[in-house]
Amino acid sequence: MLEKTFYRTMLSKSFPFPVKVTYWDGKSEIYGNGTPNIEIIFNEKIPVSSITNNASLALGEAYMNKEIEIKGNIQHLIWGAYESAGSFMRSSKFRKFLPHEKHTEAQSEKDVQSHYDIGNDFYKLWLDPTLTYSCAYFDEDNKDDLEKAQIAKINHILEKLHPQKGKTLLDIGCGWGTLMLTAAKKYGLKVTGVTLSEEQYKFVQKKIYDQNMQDMAEVKLEDYRELGTQEWDYITSVGMFEHVGQENLGQYFNDVAKYLKKDGIALIHGITRQQGGAKNAWINKYIFPGGYVPGLGENINHIVASGLQIDDLEMLRRHYQRTLEIWDENFNKQRDLIQKKMGERFTRMWDLYLQACAASFESGNIDVVQYLLTKGPSGENLPMTRRYMVK
Structure with missing residues (x-):
């Protein structure tokens, strides 16, 4: 009885819209006014202590294990939890999950490979043909073509550098190589990509040889901290600093500064919390081991301390929300195949991850x-206005 009282209290305050809840004893209740479009079904009782200790971990695991079922839109349900005052997802325990974690080179390699080396075939099922696994860039005329939006994002990044043909570019965390190879083919830059993922390294290496680009492009299976004393005119790094760990953010930006030539330009693109840094226990355990989303002020402090200067900041929250929604649509089109290959628990986990992240961006969490950065006075070697960034 006490446990159900806890559930009633929690759930009645967690959403700004009506929700039907069916408990483990088969009895159903509706919280909120109106006809609910979402139902939460507890097939089993989740211990109160697990929820109060860390709600995201307890409820995420319960969904993976089918102890909880959700009928209706998961993204909308989680968005509602973020929006509601007093929601358990806004509790201090949720925001401040900041355990100490190792980010040695060996641990970083293990963390990266646990996510990105699931297999290229898996990612090909639901990413766009460019295999770009980061926020796309949609314009007003394009809300649904993911490949077009990913190519637009890559060009948007490279245009911001105001690149000059024949100069050099380092791509830290190069993924499957689309950005670095576009920089070489379209902009005439000599590029170096670096990754810790063996699957990505082999994929990019093959593309370089297949396209006879050995004179313009190289990829290294190496930790970005071990690149020696070489310097580049430009640096790009997309979706990378979220993986380095809170304790290594300062070194990350110091290394960006170290690898840039004098008056060089860097474009650093990554997930940032405007409210301050945070981790999510469930995502850290099952999706991104070692992940940490830095606060905006935290990153700016590290940038300034590194000697770099900020030339421009652009927020792309709505673009990542739409990217994730399309990824999840693509994922669910292939759901039967993914479940056959990877199992039901894995499939539920990834579907929840994609929808939860979309909800987190939608809510502004x-x-x-x-971040457009210069090694030297802001705006050095760049046009006087921002109009050059959009063509």
């Missing part, structure tokens, strides 16, 4: 920011 997290953002994605492009």
